[in-house]
Amino acid sequence: MATYNRVIRKLVVAFGDLFKDITLVRYNPDETESERFVIPITYATKELYVQRLQGDPDLDKRVQMTLPRLSYEMSGFTYDATRKQNTNIRNVGVSNSNGAIAQYNPVPYNFDFKLYLYVRNIEDASQVLEHVLSYFTPDYTIKLNMIPEMGIVREVPILLNGTEQDIVYEGNRDSDTRMIIWTLNFTAKAYIYGSISSVGLIKTSITNILNDISPSDSVILNMTLMNGVGNYKLGETVYQGYNLSTATASGEVESWTNGRLTLTNVSGNFISSRPIIGSSTNANYTFESYQFTPVDLAKVIVVPNPTTANVNDSYTYTTIISESANGANVVIPSTTSYIIDLNTENKYIDLL
Amino acid sequence: MATNHYFNLYGSKPEQRIIEDLIVESIKIMGTDVYYLPNDNDQARDLLYGEDPVKKFKAAFAIEIYPSNVTEYSGEKEFFSKFGLEIRNQVSVIMSKRSFSHRVPQDTFTRPREGDLIYIPFLNGTGELYEIKFTNQTKDFFMLGRKVPYFYELELEKFKYSQEFIQTGDTEVDSIVADVGYTLNFMVELGGLSGILDYSFGEIVFQSPDLTLANATATAIVQSWSQPNNILSVTNIFGDFVTDNLIIGQDSNAQYNLVYYDTLNPNNKEQYDNEYIANSASIIIDTSENNPLGSL
Numbered sequence: 001m002a003t004y005n006r007v008i009r010k011l012v013v014a015f016g017d018l019f020k021d022i023t024l025v026r027y028n029p030d031e032t033e034s035e036r037f038v039i040p041i042t043y044a045t046k047e048l049y050v051q052r053l054q055g056d057p058d059l060d061k062r063v064q065m066t067l068p069r070l071s072y073e074m075s076g077f078t079y080d081a082t083r084k085q086n087t088n089i090r091n092v093g094v095s096n097s098n099g100a101i102a103q104y105n106p107v108p109y110n111f112d113f114k115l116y117l118y119v120r121n122i123e124d125a126s127q128v129l130e131h132v133l134s135y136f137t138p139d140y141t142i143k144l145n146m147i148p149e150m151g152i153v154r155e156v157p158i159l160l161n162g163t164e165q166d167i168v169y170e171g172n173r174d175s176d177t178r179m180i181i182w183t184l185n186f187t188a189k190a191y192i193y194g195s196i197s198s199v200g201l202i203k204t205s206i207t208n209i210l211n212d213i214s215p216s217d218s219v220i221l222n223m224t225l226m227n228g229v230g231n232y233k234l235g236e237t238v239y240q241g242y243n244l245s246t247a248t249a250s251g252e253v254e255s256w257t258n259g260r261l262t263l264t265n266v267s268g269n270f271i272s273s274r275p276i277i278g279s280s281t282n283a284n285y286t287f288e289s290y291q292f293t294p295v296d297l298a299k300v301i302v303v304p305n306p307t308t309a310n311v312n313d314s315y316t317y318t319t320i321i322s323e324s325a326n327g328a329n330v331v332i333p334s335t336t337s338y339i340i341d342l343n344t345e346n347k348y349i350d351l352l
Numbered sequence: 353m354a355t356n357h358y359f360n361l362y363g364s365k366p367e368q369r370i371i372e373d374l375i376v377e378s379i380k381i382m383g384t385d386v387y388y389l390p391n392d393n394d395q396a397r398d399l400l401y402g403e404d405p406v407k408k409f410k411a412a413f414a415i416e417i418y419p420s421n422v423t424e425y426s427g428e429k430e431f432f433s434k435f436g437l438e439i440r441n442q443v444s445v446i447m448s449k450r451s452f453s454h455r456v457p458q459d460t461f462t463r464p465r466e467g468d469l470i471y472i473p474f475l476n477g478t479g480e481l482y483e484i485k486f487t488n489q490t491k492d493f494f495m496l497g498r499k500v501p502y503f504y505e506l507e508l509e510k511f512k513y514s515q516e517f518i519q520t521g522d523t524e525v526d527s528i529v530a531d532v533g534y535t536l537n538f539m540v541e542l543g544g545l546s547g548i549l550d551y552s553f554g555e556i557v558f559q560s561p562d563l564t565l566a567n568a569t570a571t572a573i574v575q576s577w578s579q580p581n582n583i584l585s586v587t588n589i590f591g592d593f594v595t596d597n598l599i600i601g602q603d604s605n606a607q608y609n610l611v612y613y614d615t616l617n618p619n620n621k622e623q624y625d626n627e628y629i630a631n632s633a634s635i636i637i638d639t640s641e642n643n644p645l646g647s648l
Contacts, residue, residue, distance in 0.1 A: 010636045017633035020626045021616060026405050026515070029396050034406045035588050037515055037534035038615050040624035044434035052430070054623040055437030060478040064510035065438045066532045066622065073434070118435050120514035122401040143638035153638060173486040176427075176440070177509055178403075 003195040005147055008111075011190055012074050014144055015113050015158065016041060019070055022131065024124055039128070040066070044073040044116065068119040068128070075112045080189065083108035092311060093150035095198060100311040102199045103150055106191035113158075117182040122167075125182055129163065132184070136160035147193055154191065161185040203307065207300040218254055221261045221276070223285040228275065230283025232256040237279045238263065240270055244279050253278070261287070298323045362497025371495060372502050376448045379503075383418035386445070387525055388452075389469035389518070390461045405514075409469060412520035415455040417470075420444035420505065427509065436622075441510040443482065445470070446491075448503045463487060464504055469511060471525050481528055482508035517588055519554060519573065526554060529587045530575035535619045538584040543598050543609030551577040551584055555603040559593055559610070565602055570594070574601070582608065585619055 019041055026034040046054070055061070090102040119125045139157040146154045168179040232238060232253045238261075239247035249268030253261065261276070270276065275284035301320040309315035393408035420443070427442030447464060461468075464487050473479040486507040495502065518529050529535075542548070551557060551574045558568035565571070570591030577584050584599065593599070598607045616626040 013629055013632045014637055016625065016629040017637060020629045020633075023615075028406060033590055035515065035517075035590050037589065038618070038626065040618075040622075040626060041629070042436055042625045046436070048432045051432050051437045056439070057621060057623075060476065061437075061439055061532070061622075062476070062478060062480050062528050063513040063532050064440060065435065065512055066620075067512050067514040069435055069624075071434050071436070116434055120512055121398075121403045121405040123398060123403065123405050124514075145636055145638060173488070173507065175485075177483065177485055177512065 003193075005193045007146060007190070007193055008074070008077075010144060010146065011111055011156070011188055012043070014142055014156070015074075015186070015188060016043065016072055018140075018142070018158070019072070019115060019132070022070065022128060024068060024127060026124075039068050039070050041070040041072070044071040044114075068117065068124050070115065070117055072113060072115045075114050077109045077111040080108040080110045083189065083191075090199075091150060091152065092199070093152075093196075094311045098308075098310055100199050100201055101149065101196050103147070103152075103196045104194050106193040109190060109192050111188040111190055113186040113188060115184040115186065117184070119180050119182075120178075122180060125165075125180055129182065129184075133160065133163075144190075146191070147196075149196060152193075156188055156190045159187045159189070161187055201311070203304060205300075205302040207302075209298040209300070215265050215267060217266075218262050218264050219251070219266055220291040221263065221270070221287040222289045222291070223259045223261055223276075224288045225259045225285065228283070228285030230278065230281050232261060232278045232283045233281050236281060238276050239279060240268070240274045240276055259285075261285070364496065368496045368498045368502075371498075372448070372450060375502050376450055379416050379418045379446060379448055379451070383416045383446075384472070384474055385414055386417050386473065387412040387471040387520070387522065388415050388456060388464065389413075389471060389520060389525070390456070390465065391468055393517075404467065406517075407467075408517040408519075410517070410519055412471065412522045412525050413456045415447065415451055417445040417447045417472075417506075419472075420446060439510055441480070443472075443475075443508050445472075445506050445508060446503050447506055449501050452504070463489075464506055470506065470508055471528075473524065479524065481511040481513070481525075483511045485509045515588070517573075521554070523553065527575075529573075530585065530619075531621055533587045533620075534589070535575055535585050535587050536572075536589065536613050536615065537617075537619045538586060538593070538599065538610055539612040540582050540584055540599060540608035541611050543607060549601070549604050549606035550579055551601045551606045552604045553577075555601050557584070557586060557599050557601050559591075559597050559599055563598070563600060565600075577606075584608070 022039045022041075023036055024039055025036045028034050042054075055065075085105040085108070087105060089105045091105070093101045093103070095101045117125060117128055119128075136159070138161075139159045141155050141157045143153060143155050146152045162185050164183045164185075166179075166181045166183070168176075234253055234255065236253045237244065237250060238253060239250040241247035241249075244250070247268065249266070249270045251263030251266040251270075254264045255262040270287070270290075272287055275286050277284040299322045301322075303318050304315045305318045306315060389409040389412050391404060391407045392410040393406055394404065396406050397404050425441040425443060428440040431438045431440045449463075452464060464470075464484055466484050466487060468484050470482045470484060471479060472482060484506050488505040488507065489501040491505040492498075492502045513528075513532050515534055518526055520526055553574055553576065555574050556565065556571055557574055558565050558571040560566075560568040568591070570589070570593045572586035572589045572593070575585040575587050593610055593613065595610050595612060597610055599610050600607050614627070616630055618624075
């Protein structure tokens with residue numbers, strides 16, 4: 001489905017809205033008011049036939065045109081790297097149906113606008129310019145409801161970059177009457193938004209809390225007998241590495257029975273692909289799996305209340321904590337290669 | 353004297369008058385009637401910028417002209433620009449000096465002045481308003497040695513209307529303002545004691561705390577009055593008209609209460625985007641803050 005949030009159209013409308021009710025007051029020489037009127041404004045780049053249909057619908061226009069008048073156009077836009085945000089961050093909103101919608105961070109762009117002012121009198125232009133320019137310091141910020149579905153309301157600064165005048169007043173007697181056109185260049189610092197997608201909600205959190213392995217705990221290694229020689233001796237120090245002094249992992253033999261090596265005082269990380277060498281017996285085998293005895297201390301389950309709560313709803317939590325003294329004998333199967341990591345191997349957090 | 357004094361080709365006043373008679377008669381036979389609208393407010397001219405922001409055209413003098421363009425307008429004609437449709441028609445017309453001096457008060461307007469207007473009723477079927485951009489007095493090149501011109505050739509450009517006052521008393525000419533000027537529709541209801549009267553075309557209407565024009569806080573000129581619908585169309589607005597206040601006609605003494613009007617939706621044939629933009633923006637822009645650019 002095409003991504004179209006009508007952001008550009010909204011910016012064009014919002015920019016024009018700033019100048020839709022500029023009132024010009026004409027003054028007599030004694031500076032009393034003569035008359036006042038709202039200056040008409042149109043979007044500049046209309047189709048020619050639309051210009052004719054709007055400008056002279058009955059083909060009976062009795063003057064050349066009506067002045068003063070304003071017109072404007074969006075002349076282009078460029079990427080603004082200075083306002084770049086993390087692309088992976090998603091904003092979340094409420095879906096019309098049950099659930100949530102999400103949209104990645106928008107892309108910053110600078111939108112260039114040109115505002116044209118066509119007047120008959122220099123005095124008229126001076127008044128309009130003084131009025132408009134005083135509000136741009138050099139920016140004026142408007143607040144736009146950019147993506148209503150997501151509830152995104154953005155403050156968009158509009159910068160006045162500069163002004164240019166084009167007064168054609170020289171020529172021979174066949175020349176047209178004097179023409180005064182001012183061009184005001186603006187930049188609106190806005191964003192282009194991507195597509196909106198539906199996302200699931202995490203409604204249940206389960207946390208298992210297990211005990212931690214300490215060096216004094218025992219670890220049982222199931223050795224691969226066909227790939228080794230010798231017998232480990234009770235109390236012997238075993239290690240992995242070139243020698244004991246530079247071992248990457250070591251432990252003390254607690255028992256050696258039927259290919260099961262039980263170690264205590266383990267330090268370092270034993271790797272299944274490397275042999276475990278006995279420091280005095282020189283026995284060496286690799287292991288194919290290992291066992292330890294973690295104790296399931298507690299389980300914490302958290303669910304929202306009510307369980308039908310949606311994004312932006314008001315809800316509380318229901319937390320169920322269950323404690324247990326029963327340990328579970330966990331066997332870690334051998335796949336290709338794994339590491340006994342005393343810091344992380346025994347901790348689990350399940351998110352459903 | 354070097355020229356032959358038996359021939360007087362450059363000083364015979366009777367012959368000059370014959371030529372002038374023939375020119376005037378030719379224009380009367382072959383020409384058409386137009387209106388000459390002089391600017392009555394040139395004392396308000398801005399001498400620094402050399403312009404007239406508050407031009408007022410209060411008289412229309414009927415006078416005959418002969419159009420020099422016989423087949424087509426000159427100029428760029430229909431021109432589509434960033435400001436919409438501009439009709440850059442230009443024409444040249446011949447106006448005899450004698451007719452001008454007969455039709456137009458010579459104490460104030462001794463010649464057709466640049467910046468004054470010519471209304472040509474037959475052009476485009478509905479009439480067109482032109483501005484004199486140049487008065488050429490040498491077109492006849494001093495025929496028979498006459499020092500003053502027999503006629504003027506006026507270079508005309510279709511008028512760029514800039515909300516000037518046009519109140520000549522001629523209904524056709526004055527109705528131009530209602531077509532192209534900033535015209536507001538006031539919705540009114542019976543209010544004052546004289547509510548049953550009708551506003552009249554071209555009169556001044558006003559709002560005033562003491563019901564007198566002298567202390568008016570807002571004035572305008574009536575362009576039309578639709579009694580069944582209670583809609584009053586006005587142009588050339590001074591001040592802010594306030595709802596729930598009487599609008600009084602200076603001449604008619606009609607008095608109605610102002611109920612509603614929309615400054616962004618003038619009653620003009622030409623369509624602008626002000627109201628469309630306002631309506632579209634109302635659902636986009638956070639309306640908790642006002643737009644300060646729109647108020648003076």
